[in-house]
Amino acid sequence: MGVKDVVRKQYQRLVDNAASHPDLRTPPEGWLRTVRNALGMSGSQLAKKLGVTRARIPQLEQAELSGAATLKSMQAAAEAMGCRFVYAVLPVGTIQDVIAAQAQKKAQALVRRASTHMALEDQALSNEKMVAEVERIAANLVREMPSDFWSDK
Known part of the structure; x- marks a missing residue:
């Protein structure tokens, strides 16, 4: 680390x-x-x-x-009023929840794109394999946090 x-x-x-x-x-x-x-x-x-x-x-x-x-x-x-003003921007859950949701979103988009190309070549993945692939890619994205992690492309 x-x-x-x-x-x-x-x-x-x-x-x-x-x-x-x-x-x-x-x-x-x-x-x-x-x-x-x-x-x-x-x-x-x-x-x-x-x-x-x-x-x-x-x-x-x-x-x-x-x-x-x-x-x-x-x-x-x-x-x-003798008080202090506190301003905060807070996640609904945890920061890790927000990161995981973004990783999931990006992973789904990547798998969806790859799946489309594979289907055209008659090599489509089963739903189970797609879910597993999304999870694998999402875990990698969370671990690596690439520079385009927060972009929606």
Whole structure:
């Protein structure tokens, strides 16, 4: 295992650790409003701390819910409430699940292409052999991670 592989494994552990908190979901009202309410802080009080008008607070909270809030505004609001803002991109399962799914997709495409050519020459593989070949190729792709691994071609 080379240095590049060791570094990638370290990144994978970091992401998988963060993703292992299934209860980390955005509350229905959004984080800003939920934390503000948990603190017992009014919109006027938060507005004063942020140096904005009172009307800006519901706009900011709505922007969070709609996905239009900027990272900078979320950071500022969190700090104004004495909190820290954390931004994450996490896999649904594990990083290895995402890699395996991509390898499976690429392997199926490769086997499908080869199978088409073989069928034209009357050398088609059985379904069992095709499945086994997809698994073999997918395992190789995961192990080798070629430079075109994430391309859909």
